[in-house]
Amino acid sequence: MTKPTASFWIHKLLLQPHAEGGYFRETSHSPELIVTEDRRERYLYSNILFLLTADNPSHFHRLKSxxxxxxxxxxxxxxxxxxxxxxxxxxxxxxxxxKGELFQFTVPKGVIFGSSIEGQSGDYALVSCMVSPGFDYRDFELLPYDALLKDYPDCGPILEKLAYKTLPGTSFRSGPT
Structure with missing residues (x-):
């Protein structure tokens, strides 16, 4: 039996390109809504499948959840x-x-983060992500290289790898409708 490839999972799971990098698909969200501090309705939680490849990492971004x-x-x-x-x-x-690898990890709200895979072209990682309160693009912030370098001057090599020099032009939508 051959090992599944990134392309296999992208097609099998109906994943789409994500603005931060990688491929994703929302798989579920709570039926319940909550009202956030800024008086917006949000799902209690939301889930996605997320696939990264060695040549398509998750670029630095920040969430409010x-x-x-x-x-x-x-x-x-x-x-x-x-x-x-x-x-x-x-x-x-x-x-x-x-080797200290984890099966699960929580990224705290307000922390800037990105993800990468060391390896060759074609190498990938498939994960699920759960956001609570549920993901909303209004709470999603991609951060450009120049802005990050000012606040994190000692992180130049990882910024070179995971920070967009120019932010991609995208339109976002998510959250309760």
Whole structure:
């Protein structure tokens, strides 16, 4: 039996390109709505499938909600976190727990993060992500290289890899309708 490829999962799971990089599809959200501090209705939680490849990482972005990652398949990945106090942290996710890799990890709200896979073209990681309160593009912020370099001057190499020099032009939609 051959190992599934990134293309197999993208087509099998009906994943679409994401503005931050990688491929995704929302799989569910809570039937319940909550009202946030800024008086907007949001799902209590939302879930996506998310696939990254070695040549299509998740670029640095920030959410106003916690995001829980669950590792499923493929190569180990690294979640790169830029904390508000200026500290950098790298968290490994994968199947090799003896090497410190985690099956799940929570990215705290307000922390800037991106994710990458070390490897060759074609290598991938398939994860699920749950956001609570539910994901809403109005709470999603892509951050450009120049802005990040000002606040994180010691993180140049990882910014070079995971920060857009020019933000992609996209239109976003999500959340309760």
């Amino acid at each position: 916690d995001e829980v990652w669950y590792f499923h398949e493929g190569n180990a990945l690294t979640i790169h976190l830029l904390h508000p106090d200026g500290c950098y942290e790298a968290v490994k996710m994968g199947r090799q727990t003896e």
